[in-house]
Amino acid sequence: MVVANGAEGEVASAKDRILMAHRPHLVIDGAILAAEAIGADEIVFYIGEEHEAALTAVKRALIERTGELRPSTRVVAAPIGYVAGEASAAVHYIDSGDARPTTSPPRVSEFGVQGRPTLVQNVESLAYAALIARFGDRWFRTAGRLERRGTALITLTGAVREEGVREIELGTTVGEIAAAAGGSPAGTRAVVLGGYFGTWAGIGDVWDLPLDPDTMRERGLTFGCGIVGLLPSEHCGVSATAQIMAFMAKESAGQCGPCIFGLRAIGDATARVAHGRAGAGDLGDIERWTSQVVGRGACHHPDGAAQLMASAMEVFGDEFIHHARHGRCSISGSRVDVA
Ligand code: SF4
Numbered sequence: 276m277v278v279a280n281g282a283e284g285e286v287a288s289a290k291d292r293i294l295m296a297h298r299p300h301l302v303i304d305g306a307i308l309a310a311e312a313i314g315a316d317e318i319v320f321y322i323g324e325e326h327e328a329a330l331t332a333v334k335r336a337l338i339e340r341t342g343e344l345r346p347s348t349r350v351v352a353a354p355i356g357y358v359a360g361e362a363s364a365a366v367h368y369i370d371s372g373d374a375r376p377t378t379s380p381p382r383v384s385e386f387g388v389q390g391r392p393t394l395v396q397n398v399e400s401l402a403y404a405a406l407i408a409r410f411g412d413r414w415f416r417t418a419g420r421l422e423r424r425g426t427a428l429i430t431l432t433g434a435v436r437e438e439g440v441r442e443i444e445l446g447t448t449v450g451e452i453a454a455a456a457g458g459s460p461a462g463t464r465a466v467v468l469g470g471y472f473g474t475w476a477g478i479g480d481v482w483d484l485p486l487d488p489d490t491m492r493e494r495g496l497t498f499g500c501g502i503v504g505l506l507p508s509e510h511c512g513v514s515a516t517a518q519i520m521a522f523m524a525k526e527s528a529g530q531c532g533p534c535i536f537g538l539r540a541i542g543d544a545t546a547r548v549a550h551g552r553a554g555a556g557d558l559g560d561i562e563r564w565t566s567q568v569v570g571r572g573a574c575h576h577p578d579g580a581a582q583l584m585a586s587a588m589e590v591f592g593d594e595f596i597h598h599a600r601h602g603r604c605s606i607s608g609s610r611v612d613v614a
Contacts, residue, residue: 282360295329299336305401357526376574420446433505469499472579512591533571551602
C-alpha cells in the first residue's frame with residue numbers, strides 16, 4: 276500500500292497543494308514508481324479537503340489515465356488539521372475516519388492501512404522520484420550548489436513583495452530568494468524556517484544561509500517543509516510566537532496529556548507575556564514546560580512546538596524580558612494585541 280501524502284496541514288505551507296494542482300501527473304507517476312518498488316497493489320492519494328484545486332486536479336488526472344493505471348488508486352480527502360498529515364494519523368483516518376496519530380510500534384511500514392505494510396510518502400518527494408526516473412539522476416544532480424544535489428519547493432511568506440511557492444536549487448541562500456521577491460535585511464527582523472515545527476533565527480544570522488537540509492541541521496536549524504517566513508522589521512517576535520503557540524496548542528489531537536495541557540499552558544503564558552500581563556513566574560515556566568513536553572506525545576507534535584518555542588526564547592530573549600518587565604513591546608513601544 277502506498278499513501279501519497281498531500282494533506283499539508285502546515286498552515287504556512289502551500290507547496291504540496293500548488294504542486295498537485297499544477298503537476299498532478301508527476302505526483303501520480305511518482306506514486307506508481309513507489310508502488311512498483313515495494314510491490315504495492317493500491318495507492319491512496321491523501322489530499323487536504325480544503326485544497327480544492329489540488330483535489331480536482333488529481334481526480335481529473337486519474338480519470339485521464341483510466342485503464343492505464345496499475346495498481347488501483349483512490350482519493351481520500353484529508354480532514355483539516357495540523358496533525359492529520361502525520362503518517363499514523365493518515366493511516367488511521369483512511370481506515371477509520373479518525374485522523375489521530377496512533378502510538379507506535381507497530382509502525383505503519385509494518386501495520387498500516389487495513390493492517391498491510393504501508394509507505395506514506397510526501398507528494399513532493401514522489402514528484403521528484405518521477406522526474407529522476409524520467410530524466411536520470413545525472414540530470415537531477417546538475418542542480419544544487421552543495422554536496423546534497425537537486426532542487427526543492429519553498430514557500431516564501433512575510434516581509435516580501437511577492438509571497439508564494441518557489442522551486443530553488445538546494446544551497447540557494449535565504450537572502451537570494453528573499454531579495455528576488457522584494458525582501459531586504461533592513462525590512463526583516465527574523466525568519467521562521469521549516470514551519471511551525473521549525474526554528475526562529477535572527478535575520479543577520481541567516482541572510483547568507485544556504486537552504487540545504489545538511490547545512491541547516493549542522494547549525495541547529497530546520498529545513499522541514501521548506502517554509503521561509505520573514506518577520507517584518509516592525510513586528511513583535513513575542514506576539515508572532517504567541518500566535519504560533521496558540522495555534523499549536525489548538526491543533527493538539529487531544530489524546531496525550533503533556534501535549535494537551537503542556538502546549539496550552541505554554542501558549543497561555545506566552546500570550547500573557549505578549550499582552551503585557553506576564554506573571555512573575557511566566558518566563559521561567561515557559562522555559563521549564565518547553566523542555567518537559569519533549570518526547571511526551573504519541574507523535575512529534577509537542578516536540579516541534581517546543582523546538583519553535585525554545586528558538587523564540589533564544590532569538591527574542593531580550594524582547595521577552597522587556598515585555599515581562601515593562602508590559603510593553605520594545606519594538607513597537609506599545610502594548611501588543613495577540614489575534
Ligand atoms: S502528541 Fe499531541 S498531537 Fe500527537 S497524538 Fe498526542 S495529543 Fe495528538
